[in-house]
Every structure is written in structure tokens, then in C-alpha cells.
Amino acid sequence: MELNKKTVRTLFLCAAGCIVLYWLLHETERVAAVAKGVGSILSPFITGAALAFVLNVPMRAIERGLKGIKKAGLRRVTAILLTVLAVIVVLFGVFWLLIPQIGETVESLAASLPGFFTRVQQWVLAFVENHPELDEWLSENTDFETIDWAGLIQNLLSLVSSSASAIMDKLVGTVLALSTGIFNAVLSLVFCIYCMSRKEILARQFRRMLYAFVPEHVSDEVVRILRMTNSTFSSFISGQCLEAVILGCLFAVVMSIFRMPYVPLVSVTIAVTALVPIVGAFIGCIVGAFFILVVSPMQAVWFVIMFLVLQQIENNLIYPRVVGTSIGLPGMWVLVAVAVGGDLMGVGGMLMMIPLASVCYALLREITTKRLEKRAIPPEKVRDHPPEINSKFKQKRAQSRIKRQQKRSEGNPPDSAESEK
Numbered sequence: 001m002e003l004n005k006k007t008v009r010t011l012f013l014c015a016a017g018c019i020v021l022y023w024l025l026h027e028t029e030r031v032a033a034v035a036k037g038v039g040s041i042l043s044p045f046i047t048g049a050a051l052a053f054v055l056n057v058p059m060r061a062i063e064r065g066l067k068g069i070k071k072a073g074l075r076r077v078t079a080i081l082l083t084v085l086a087v088i089v090v091l092f093g094v095f096w097l098l099i100p101q102i103g104e105t106v107e108s109l110a111a112s113l114p115g116f117f118t119r120v121q122q123w124v125l126a127f128v129e130n131h132p133e134l135d136e137w138l139s140e141n142t143d144f145e146t147i148d149w150a151g152l153i154q155n156l157l158s159l160v161s162s163s164a165s166a167i168m169d170k171l172v173g174t175v176l177a178l179s180t181g182i183f184n185a186v187l188s189l190v191f192c193i194y195c196m197s198r199k200e201i202l203a204r205q206f207r208r209m210l211y212a213f214v215p216e217h218v219s220d221e222v223v224r225i226l227r228m229t230n231s232t233f234s235s236f237i238s239g240q241c242l243e244a245v246i247l248g249c250l251f252a253v254v255m256s257i258f259r260m261p262y263v264p265l266v267s268v269t270i271a272v273t274a275l276v277p278i279v280g281a282f283i284g285c286i287v288g289a290f291f292i293l294v295v296s297p298m299q300a301v302w303f304v305i306m307f308l309v310l311q312q313i314e315n316n317l318i319y320p321r322v323v324g325t326s327i328g329l330p331g332m333w334v335l336v337a338v339a340v341g342g343d344l345m346g347v348g349g350m351l352m353m354i355p356l357a358s359v360c361y362a363l364l365r366e367i368t369t370k371r372l373e374k375r376a377i378p379p380e381k382v383r384d385h386p387p388e389i390n391s392k393f394k395q396k397r398a399q400s401r402i403k404r405q406q407k408r409s410e411g412n413p414p415d416s417a418e419s420e421k
Contacts, residue, residue, distance in 0.1 A: 044188045052199070055087065066079060210222060236355040243318060247270060258302070260302075
């Protein structure tokens, strides 16, 4: 091997990589601490970038509708303000619908709980009266008269006084965490607005750095994959929001026809939870059935039946046309993506994993098609019902079987009688 500058650089990078790998494997706690610290520092910027990516979908549509504004800067600022205002109006509308209904539900629950506890108490007393042996066991094994109630109260007061300092420490920690959360939220919002206002400049800077440090053919492929990812994510976000609105309106209309209670609360809850694919609507069904159960158990049963019917309509008619065609991912892999994303990153993982899996699915399909063409595999071998394939292993087995039969026939010649015949 020739010892030149390129070889020395390669050896140095390999040695540095081995050292870093050794440190990562033997200092896991320190690595986890460093990763956690870096993640906490970068989390506002990551959140802001993700929020800018999501808000870029409606902002792009709004900006296309503002073609009458000639100045590009003024058009961009107006589009950002209208996008933020639209998000604030939507959130305010959701909370305006949910909070009063939740308050009414809590009041009805508070009004019905005393009667529920009274019924439970009556049931317990009737059960004890019907089982005298239980009453005898309680009287023999418990002596309420000898219990030191004063000592118990004193111990309780001492426990409360000793834990007051711990409660204050937790209160101070909660206040600090709340302040940090507010600061990070403001920082994320500012960074989000900056990314939305300068998205073309940021994209151009990234492409310049990519083509400057990475080979051109690799850079071309990276740019193509990123554009595919952007298109897939944008289509998924817009389709998922449209599907949630359609489903919420559908529930509102059907519930109004059947005169069910809490129509705004339940329909908005289902629309919001339907943003989470597959499992979100079922969460909304459970919440809605619980709210209706307080008023009428029979209507809650009918609501569950209505939900199952509308869910079938949504899965077979609405979702494939609105969202399914935009991501190009079969339903089986959508379910796998939701399960894996939810297990790794919760609700955000569910939303991110479906378009990400769609991109991986499209790339894998392209790579598979190219490799099949490169290897000149006949198309009939990869169709739904391929013909019977005579492999070399199968041919060798057939030849060895024929040879064994020939040897067996040579070792056992026919007898004289059979030969004369």
C-alpha cells in the first residue's frame, strides 16, 4: 500500500472512528448524559423547525392566494401573519367548544357521584347483612375502640410537617420547569417564524454545503430524496387535516340527526384525535362514549354502534381517497408504522413515521426495480402467480434419484421365470 497523503488521512479517520466507537461502548452513562444535554439544548430549535415544516403547508397555499401583492417580502410577511392567525383561531375555537362542555360534564359527574356512592354504600350494607359470617369475622379481627386515634392524627401531622420542605422544593422545581418551558416555547416560535420567512435561503445554503463536501452524484440523490420526503410529508399533513375535519363534521351531522348529547364536544374531540392515524379515532370514541354515558347509557351504546359504522365508511371511502393516495403506503405497513412510531416517540412518532415509511417504501421499490432490471430477472418470475421454477438444486435431486433407481435395478436382476416370460 502506497503511503501518501490520502492513505494517511484514511488511516487517521479509521483510528479516530475506532477510538470514538470504543468510548461510546464503554462510557454509556456519560454518552447518555451528553446526548441528553445536547438534546435539551437543541430541542427548541428542533421543535421550531418541525413546527415551521408543518405550518409551511397552509402558508404556501395562502401565499399563492396573495399574488396581488407585488413585493415578495410583504407577501411573505402577510402569509406568515395569516397562517399564525388561522392557527390561533382554530385553537381558540377548539378550546371554546371543549372547555364549556368539559365543565358541564364535570358538573354532571359531580352531581351524580353522591348518588353513586350512596348506592354503593347500600349495596355493601346489604351484602354484609346477607352474609353474617363476614360481619362476625370483622368484629373478631378488628377492634375500632382500642385504636389510638389521637396518636394516628399526631403521626399524620408530623408526616405533613416533615414533608413540607420536600413539597416546597418540588414547587420551586415546578416553577423553574414551567419558566424554562415558556422560554423554550417562545424560542421555538421565534425560530419557526425565522425558518418560514427565510426557507429559500436556508435551502440554498444547505444545497451549497452539500455539493461542496459530498460527491455530486450522492448530492443529487440526497436532494431528490429530500424533495420526495417534503412532498410526501406535505401531502400527508394536508390530507390528514382534511380527513379529520370531514370525520368531525360527519359525526356532528349524524349525532344531530339522532339527537345525541354533547354534539360539539364529541365531534371536535373525534376530529382532534383523528389527526393521529388509525388509533386516534378510537380514543375519541372512548372519550365520547364516556361523556354520553353520564347522560344515557343506552345512547352511549348507540353511539358506539354509530362510530363503528362511520369508521368503516371513513376507512373504505374517505381515508383512501384523501390520505391513502397521498402517501402511497399499503394499509398493512401503515399499521406497522403507527405501532413502531408510537412505541418509539409517542403521538409525534405516529404522525412522523407514516410519511417516513412511505418514503422508505418508495425508495425500496425503486432500488428493487433497478436491481431486477440489472440482473435481467424475467418478469413472469416476480408476478403474483409465478410459474413452477426448476432450480439447480431440484434438478440435482432428480438426477440423484434416477441414479439410485438405476443402481437398485442393476443390483436386483429379474429371475429366470420372469425372464422367460
